[in-house]
Amino acid sequence: xxxxxxxxxGGKFYPIHMGHVYSMTxxxxxxxxxxxxxxxxDEHERNVLLKNAKIPHVPHYTRLRWWTQLTKDxxxxxxxxxxxxxTGQFSDWEFGAKEIRAAVGKEIDTVFSSEDAYTSYFxxxxxxxxxxxxxxxxxxxxISATRIRMEGIMPHWDMIPAVIKPYFTKKVVIVxxxxxxxxxxxxxxxxxxxxxxVEEWGRTYYEKIGGCEGITMAQDFPEIAxxxxxxxxxxxxxxxxxxxxxxxxxxxxxxxxxxxxxxxxVLDEVAKLQQYDLWLFLEPDxxxxxxxxxxxGEQQVREENNTLLKSLLEEHHISYHSIQGNYQERLxxxxxxxxxxxxx
Numbered sequence: 001x002x003x004x005x006x007x008x009x010g011g012k013f014y015p016i017h018m019g020h021v022y023s024m025t026x027x028x029x030x031x032x033x034x035x036x037x038x039x040x041x042d043e044h045e046r047n048v049l050l051k052n053a054k055i056p057h058v059p060h061y062t063r064l065r066w067w068t069q070l071t072k073d074x075x076x077x078x079x080x081x082x083x084x085x086x087t088g089q090f091s092d093w094e095f096g097a098k099e100i101r102a103a104v105g106k107e108i109d110t111v112f113s114s115e116d117a118y119t120s121y122f123x124x125x126x127x128x129x130x131x132x133x134x135x136x137x138x139x140x141x142x143i144s145a146t147r148i149r150m151e152g153i154m155p156h157w158d159m160i161p162a163v164i165k166p167y168f169t170k171k172v173v174i175v176x177x178x179x180x181x182x183x184x185x186x187x188x189x190x191x192x193x194x195x196x197x198v199e200e201w202g203r204t205y206y207e208k209i210g211g212c213e214g215i216t217m218a219q220d221f222p223e224i225a226x227x228x229x230x231x232x233x234x235x236x237x238x239x240x241x242x243x244x245x246x247x248x249x250x251x252x253x254x255x256x257x258x259x260x261x262x263x264x265x266v267l268d269e270v271a272k273l274q275q276y277d278l279w280l281f282l283e284p285d286x287x288x289x290x291x292x293x294x295x296x297g298e299q300q301v302r303e304e305n306n307t308l309l310k311s312l313l314e315e316h317h318i319s320y321h322s323i324q325g326n327y328q329e330r331l332x333x334x335x336x337x338x339x340x341x342x343x344x
Contacts, residue, residue, distance in 0.1 A: 002029075002030055002031050002032050003030040003031060003110055003130070003132065004030065004031045004032070004109040004110030004129075004130065005031060005032045005033065005106075005107075005109055005110075006031060006032070006033045006034075006035065006104065006106045006107060006108050006109055006110070007027055007030065007031035007033070007034045007035070007108070007109070007110035007111070007112055007132075008034075008035050008037060008100065008104065008108045008110070008111050008112065008126075008129075009023065009024055009027045009034060009035070009036050009037070009111075009112040009113070010036070010037030010038075010039055010082075010100070010113075011037075011038075011039065011113075011145075012038070012039055012040065012045070012049070012063075012145070013038055013063050013066075013067070013145065014045065014049055014058060014063070014145050014149065015055065015058055015063070015066075015145060015148060015149075015153075015160070015164065015168075016063065016066050016067065016070070016145075016161060016164055017141065017143050017144075017145060017148060017156070017159045017160060017161070018141045018143065018158075018159050018160070018161060019114070019135065019138055019140070019141035019143050019144070019159070020145075021070060021161050022134075022135065022140050022141055023112065023114055023134040023135060024036060024067075024070070024071070024077075026134055026135075027110075027112040027132070027134060028071075028074055028076070028077050030110065030112075030132065031109075031110050032076065033076050033077075033078070033106075034074075034076060034077045034078070035077075035078050035079075035080060035100075035103075035104050035108070036067050036071070036077065036078070036079045036080070037080050037081075037082055037100055037103075038060055038063045038064050038067065038079065038080065038081045038082070039081075039082050039083075039084040039096060040060035040063075040081060040082070040083055040084065041083065041084060041085050041086045042059070042060070044085070044086040045057065048086070049149065050149070052150065053149040053150060054149065054150065054151060054152035054153075054344070055148065055149050055152065055153055055168075058167075060081050060083075061081065062167065063081075064079055064080075064081045066161075066163065066164050066167075067079040069163045070161060070163060080100070080103040080104070082096060082099045082100055082103060083099070084096035084099070090121075093121055093125060094125065097125040097126065107128060108126055108128075108129050109128060109129050109130065110129055110130050110132055111126050111129045111130070111131050111132070112131075112132050112133075112134055113131065113132075113133060113134070114133065114134050114135055114136050114138070115133070115136065116133055116136055118131065119131050119133075141159060143156060143159040148160075152343075152344070153168045154241055154342055154343075157240075157241055165239070166236040166237055166239070169236055169239045169241060169242060169243055170241065170242045170243070170277045170278065170338075170341055170342060171236075171242075171243050171245060171275070171276045171277050171278075172189070172242060172243070172244050172245065172276070172277065172278040172279075172280065172338060172341070173245040173247075173248050173276045173278070173279055173280070174186050174189075174244065174245065174246055174247070174280050174282065174334075175247060175248065175250070175251050175279060175280070175281055175282070175309070175313070175320070176251075176281060176282035176283070176284065176306075176309070177254070177284055177302060177305040177306050177309055178284075178302070178305065179284075179286075179302075180282040180283065180284045180285075180286060181282055181286050181327060181330060182200065182246050182247065182282055183199065183200060183203070183246055184327065185280075185282065185323075185327075185330055185331065185334060186198075186199070186244045186245070186246040188327075188331055189244045189331070189334060189335070189338070190244050192331075192335065193240065193241070193242055193244075193338070194240055195238075195239050195240040195241065195242055195243060195244070196235040196236075196238040196239045196240070196243055196244075197235065197243065197244040197245070197246065198228065198231055198232045198235050198243065198244070198245040198246060199231075199246050200228075200246040200247045201224050201225075201227050201228035201231060201247075202221075202224045202228075202247070202252065202255060205220065205223070205224050205227065212259075216259050216260060218256065218260055218262045218264070221252050221253070221255065221256040221262075221264055221267060222264060222266050222267065224252055225248075225249045225252045225266075225267055225270050226270075228247070228248070228249075228252070229249075229270070232245060241342060242338065242341075242342065245276070248271070248274055248276070249267050249268075249270040249271040249274060250267075250271045250309075250312050250313060250316060250318070251309065252267055253267040253268065253271065253312060254305070254308060254309045254312055257308065258305055258308070268316075271316050272316070277341055278321075278337060278338065278341050279313075279318055279319065279320035279321065280320065280321055280323050280334055280337065281310070281313070281320040281321065281322050281323060282323050282330065283306065283322060283323065283324045284299075284302040284303065284305075284306050285324050285325070286326070286327070286330075321333075321337050
């Protein structure tokens with residue numbers, strides 16, 4: 001027997017944390033139907049909630065998507081987004097309640113929250129409903145959205161639901177020309193930070209074919225970029241705070257130009273959609289190694305290619321850190337920039 005027929009659990013959920021998930025899960029067992037309400041005021045969130053905060057703005061539709069993902073296997077749980085202006089007046093609550101009733105379309109007989117202080121509000125707004133307080137002392141998950149905003153995501157990583165972690169995972173991309181140590185550095189960094197990485201898909205692509213010399217075709221490069229993006233998305237789900245990525249669409253464009261002299265507009269469009277938190281550019285000052293899929297071993301050619309790649313990055317207004325030196329120096333310099341990134 002359930003406590004009520006239609007329950008409501010609302011909040012800004014900025015961001016959603018495990019305390020929210022715990023409360024939602026408990027609430028979902030107490031009513032026949034649960035409505036999650038994501039209330040939002042974009043201007044208030046940007047100007048007030050994010051003042052001195054250490055997380056980026058999270059649009060309401062992203063929070064709505066998170067809850068949809070979290071509840072997709074709970075058919076009796078439904079999610080709504082309600083714009084509710086935050087002026088500090090009780091009228092805000094009254095307007096919000098009106099919009100919530102309209103969205104739900106049914107009588108709400110149970111209202112869930114974790115705040116005893118809301119009881120007087122709910123008695124006026126939902127007089128027909130019972131206010132059920134869930135884990136007010138936060139004994140199960142000792143966390144709050146305010147604390148996460150002020151202290152940042154990384155110190156509270158374990159309090160972030162798994163489906164949400166990819167949104168906050170830092171993406172570090174390693175770029176450079178042929179045989180400059182990208183693959184080695186990416187694997188080493190993944191080991192050091194105990195996380196996932198994305199390999200250079202062009203290498204995998206041509207290994208499956210059996211080679212690339214003399215058989216490269218123009219249509220290969222968009223396929224490489226698209227497959228790389230899919231693999232990047234999959235590895236993002238496995239990452240621990242940071243994901244390391246070996247090459248991306250601009251480097252793929254570079255290889256199309258270097259091998260075939262063909263510039264591919266579709267790769268420029270993919271590059272425009274990319275979003276990485278840190279770019280590390282490896283200079284070609286380590287020994288060139290012929291692994292069977294490489295063609296540009298002369299140092300003069302390596303320097304010319306290096307200049308070409310940098311010009312492509314500049315076209316896309318990419319800011320990067322140049323990494324030089326032996327493999328030990330490259331690892332240490334890269335870790336310096338990564339550690340700074342993880343403190344943001």
